[in-house]
Amino acid sequence: MDTFKVQIGRVTRDLPIVPVSPDVKVALFNMLGDTDVTEEAGRELAQKLPADIDVLVTPEVKALSLAHVISRESGKPYIVIRKTQKPYMVDPVAREVVSITTGKPQLLVLDGFDVQKIKGRKVAIVDDVVSSGGTLHSIRQIIEEVGGEVAAVVAVFTEGQERPEVTALGHLPLFK
Numbered sequence: 001m002d003t004f005k006v007q008i009g010r011v012t013r014d015l016p017i018v019p020v021s022p023d024v025k026v027a028l029f030n031m032l033g034d035t036d037v038t039e040e041a042g043r044e045l046a047q048k049l050p051a052d053i054d055v056l057v058t059p060e061v062k063a064l065s066l067a068h069v070i071s072r073e074s075g076k077p078y079i080v081i082r083k084t085q086k087p088y089m090v091d092p093v094a095r096e097v098v099s100i101t102t103g104k105p106q107l108l109v110l111d112g113f114d115v116q117k118i119k120g121r122k123v124a125i126v127d128d129v130v131s132s133g134g135t136l137h138s139i140r141q142i143i144e145e146v147g148g149e150v151a152a153v154v155a156v157f158t159e160g161q162e163r164p165e166v167t168a169l170g171h172l173p174l175f176k
């Protein structure tokens with residue numbers, strides 16, 4: 001299998017190049033279960049976080065452990081946007097999204113319990129990869145709908161097009 005080498009802090013990984021649609025392949029970055037990459041990326045991104053951020057917001061699931069490390073390193077709390085609506089949620093705020101790696105609609109859901117932690121606050125969105133930007137766009141809409149201000153976006157990698165609004169540790173090309 002073809003691979004693409006990346007460096008994250010002091011560690012390197014050979015990412016497998018896999019198809020996500022008939023025309024597009026990606027260098028698959030999945031940090032779930034990779035403690036060293038998660039720790040390195042989390043520490044580096046925490047250092048790049050603007051000081052005036054109040055709260056981190058991250059979508060489940062692949063960026064969840066990253067948000068935990070950034071939270072621990074920065075002292076900022078984090079909120080998880082879920083991908084299914086749960087019966088215990090109160091007045092959830094939801095958007096549909098199609099990400100490059102999933103390729104079919106997914107739900108992004110903010111539990112109403114978390115609205116007050118975002119309203120009037122400066123928010124940093126945390127994700128592992130920003131590719132098509134669909135996930136980022138929908139999370140931004142949810143945050144703004146509940147009165148938060150997106151003051152930063154941090155990700156381990158941008159992918160495909162350049163995204164100056166995203167603070168990232170590296171960039172991944174798309175493959176044919």
Ligand SMILES: O=P(O)(O)OC[C@H]1O[C@H](OP(=O)(O)OP(=O)(O)O)[C@H](O)[C@@H]1O
Pocket residue numbers: 059060061062063083098099100101102127128129130131132133134135136
């Ligand atoms: O910029 P986009 O094209 O929206 O793609 C980026 C998003 O896609 C991936 O999540 P994925 O859909 O694979 O979900 P998962 O983390 O729950 O596996 C990734 O973790 C980002 O959240």
